[in-house]
Amino acid sequence: MDKQVISIDKVSENIKRIVIKSRYISDKALPGQFLVLMTNEQSERIPLTIVSADKTDETITLIFQEAGFSTKELGRVIPGDRLFSLAGPLGHATHIDKLGRVILVGGGVGIAEIYPVAKAFKDVGNEVTVIVGGRNKDLLILKDEIATVADRFILMTDDGSYGRKGYTTDALSELLKEEKDCRLVYAVGPVLMMQRVAGITEKYKVKTLVSLNTLMVDGTGMCGCCRVKIGNEIRFACVDGPEFDAHEVDWQELIWRNSTYIEQEEHICRLDLKLKGVDS
Amino acid sequence: MDRKLPVKWAELSSQERVMSFDEVSLGYTEEQVLKEAARCLQCEDPQCSKGCPVGIDIKSFIYHVTQREYNKAYNIIRARNDFPSICGRVCPSEYQCRKSCILTKKNSPFADEKAINIHLIERFVGDYGRKNKIPKNIKVTEKYKNKKVAVIGSGPAGLCAAGELASSGVKVVIFEALHKPGGVLVYGIPPFRLPRDVLAHEIKTLQALGVEIKTDIVAGRAVLLDEFFADGFDAVFLGLxxxxxxxxxxxGENLANIYSANEFLTRVNLMSAHKFPEYRTPINVGRHVVIVGGGNTAMDAARTAVRIQKSKGYEINVKIVYRRTEKELPARRFEIGHAYEEGIIFKFLTLPAEFEGLDGRVSKIKCLECRLGEPDESGRMRPEKIPGSEFIMPCDTAVIAVGLGANKVLTSVTPSIKTDRWGDIIIDPNTMATSVKNVFAGGDIVGGEGTVIEAMGMAKRAAVSILRSFDDK
Incomplete structure (x- = not known):
């Protein structure tokens, strides 16, 4: 049955992988696209990137971090449950071309989002370097999968518990200093990471794409909640994006808009803990 | 009784209504509707029907109401309009049937107060049919039983096209992008103007005609236009x-807490943000709300904001900023009246120039005063800025309700569908046929922003053409 949860499991401390039945989405999803889902009738509509799609099984895979109330709610579903709503694929797919050397940078749960893009760039014959980073070893997800598509794979942890100690942006700076022929940098991760990536690549004049995780409601262009300033124009992440030229993004505005509901988020998470009988 | 004046209908008091999202206008009782219907002059050459985008035989249904033959009245309306309970509530009748009523002076910009309250009589009849479960008088023929039509979008145009086609025996499947059917009727129009049980009933009535509704399907992404035909549909109607x-x-327009009217209304109407945290979608409504625009959507947003302020225990403080004067407000006159009654303040001849923020959230709006100059291409006087007239108002929530453009999700991946420079789908206005064979369109995607009933008028024309195309084969 469409929208049914096939499996859900823990990838790391607060990151989960969920496989959902969806005939329509699995048939059309391409790297870079996302979907919007509601866990139950009271839920928010939340956008999540599609990590992979299986046309034969008619399933799609999502990897998400239990960061706020809505993602925690999604994290509580069990196989057999049926999501209340699931619509997609949405947004433009990544434009995949043979460019030569491409560097992909993934931070946190953004690693899950760069994997399908890295694979697609590799599949058309690019030389693919992947840099991933997280606070600790546990957060470096999809290591095995990415290793199969990356010509060069650099792992970074903030605490040095795996790979090199440091940030993805440290590795990127070094790479760009020594490799002058990088044609594209593609980054997904926390806004601050993407902003730093943009700052570095601007110096080296390397074209850079970022996939923006904005707030959304409908996800089909109808509400404008996801609007971002790109250059001097208002663009909607849902229908014009989610990928944009990193050097054109108004990062400060994105950070502001993304924190519109922090008070409500804290409130509902506190309520949630109370309901579960956990002392906050 | 003074027969020259319309029978007054009941409404919730302004104190009562801002406490909830309950319907404001209570419509006519039977006694009232009989009196109002009796005011109709039953003109030899009635003009009212000419003002109706779907051409309801108004004179005749009003006559049957005077005879208390509500069943007959209901079927006369249903012959032209499948949604009398909806249209009786949301039609801007003062610009349509009531403006054409003989009791309105010629060349008035909108209906005279004396004009027959056709919409309220229609609403009474529609509600009567709904409460008494009067079936639609249809003759389903076997002729179209093997025909299938895909209707994209479940707003007024889509619902109407589906109803027309299903009534003729065509198998109809509606594909809706959101998780609930109704389009603008569910995400846009607030329940205090259109109660959700009314909408739910009308949708159930459609399903009873055999219409299947599939939600969560974004046409142009999940299904491409060609695939509908490959899946066995004989025609497609686009009500996007x-x-x-x-x-x-x-x-400063991208500061936090500045919403489009669509977002603001969707959060409340579709996602129930006013019931947060029971419903998980949040909304921020502060103490100084500014709505920009003068249409029905602006009124809906302002009145929604008032209700949320009230529920939070705030003083009501909602301003509508409009660059022309009250006379040019495009909203329904009833809604403007309701907005005033609910304590909304209008700032006319005022144009927003800039938003200022504090920590990324809007805190002030800078405006300019305007005066009206020469008429523009729409025939309305063009507002001109008065230099040096800047002033600042506090504003912690802003809603921009200045109109909509075409959604290109489907058309951008379907170049064979010809669109105009605004992105609206180009159609033959007689048949509603698009540039692609067996694909028809209607509603706002072909005409910019119209009314519910105009969308339905187009959908009916499209349905007729679709049936005719089946006959031709």
């Missing part, structure tokens, strides 16, 4: 609606 909200293009 007006999609993309417009913004002002002034500095």
């Amino acid at each position: 609606g007006a999609g993309i909200p417009g913004f002002l293009g002034v500095p």
Whole structure:
């Protein structure tokens, strides 16, 4: 049955992988696209990137971090449950071309989002370097999968518990200093990471794409909640994006808009803990 | 009784209504509707029907109401309009049937107060049919039983096209992008104007005619146009609606807590943000709300904001900023009246110039005063800025309700569908046929922003053409 949860499991401390039945989405999803889902009738509509799609099984895979109330709610579903709503694929797919050397940078749960893009760039014959980073070893997800598509794979942890100690942006700076022929940098991760990536690549004049995780409601262009300033124009992440030229993004505005509901988020998470009988 | 004046209908008091999202206008009782219907002059050459986008035989249904033959009245309306309970509530009748009523003076911009309250009589009859479960008088023929039509979008145009086609025995499947059917009727129009049980009933009535509704399907992404035909549909009707909200293009417009009217209304109407945290979608409504625009959507947003302020225990403080004067407000006159009654303040001849913020959240709005100059291409006087007239108002929530552009999700991946420079689908206005064979369109995606009943008028024309195309084969 469409929208049914096939499996859900823990990838790391607060990151989960969920496989959902969806005939329509699995048939059309391409790297870079996302979907919007509601866990139950009271839920928010939340956008999540599609990590992979299986046309034969008619399933799609999502990897998400239990960061706020809505993602925690999604994290509580069990196989057999049926999501209340699931619509997609949405947004433009990544434009995949043979460019030569491409560097992909993934931070946190953004690693899950760069994997399908890295694979697609590799599949058309690019030389693919992947840099991933997280606070600790546990957060470096999809290591095995990415290793199969990356010509060069650099792992970074903030605490040095795996790979090199440091940030993805440290590795990127070094790479760009020594490799002058990088044609594209593609980054997904926390806004601050993407902003730093943009700052570095601007110096080296390397074209850079970022996939923006904005707030959304409908996800089909109808509400404008996801609007971002790109250059001097208002663009909607849902229908014009989610990928944009990193050097054109108004990062400060994105950070502001993304924190519109922090008070409500804290409130509902506190309520949630109370309901579960956990002392906050 | 003074027969020259219309029978007054009941409404919730302004104190009562701001406490809830309950319907404001209570419509006519039977006694009242009989009196109002008796005011109709039953003109030899009635003009009212000419003002109705779907050409309801108004004179005749009003006559049957005077005879208390509500069943007959209901079927006369249903012959032209499948949704009398909806249209009786949301039609801007003062610009349509009531403006054409003989009791309105010629060349008035909108209906005279004396004009027959056709919409309220229609609403009474529609509600009577709904409460008494009067079936639609249809003759389903076997002729179209093997025909299948895909209707894209479940707003007024889509619902109407589906109803017309299903009534003729065509198998109809509606594909809706959101998780609930109804389009603008569910995400846009607030329940205090259109109660959700009314909408739910009308949708159930459609399903009873055999219409299947599939939600969560974004046409152009999940299903491409060609695939509908490959899946066995004989024709496709595009009722995509007006999609993309417009913004002002002034500095500071992307600060947090500045909403498009679509977002603001969707959060409340579709996602129940006013019931947070029981419903998980949040909304921020502060103490100083400014709505920009003068249409029905602006009124809906303002009145929604008032209700949320009230529920939070705030003083009501909602301003509508409009660059022309009260006379040019495009909203329904009833809604403007309701907005005033609910304590909303209108700032006419005022143009927003900039939003200012504090920590990324809007805190002030800078405006300019305007005066009316020469008429523009729409025939309305063009507002001109008065230099040096800047003033600042506190504003912690802003809603931009300045119109919508076409949603290009489907058309951008379907170049064979010809669109105009605004992105609206180009159609033959007689048949509603698009540039692609067996694909028809209607509603806001072909005409910019129209009314519910105009969308339905187009959908009916499209349905007729679709049936005719089946006959021709």
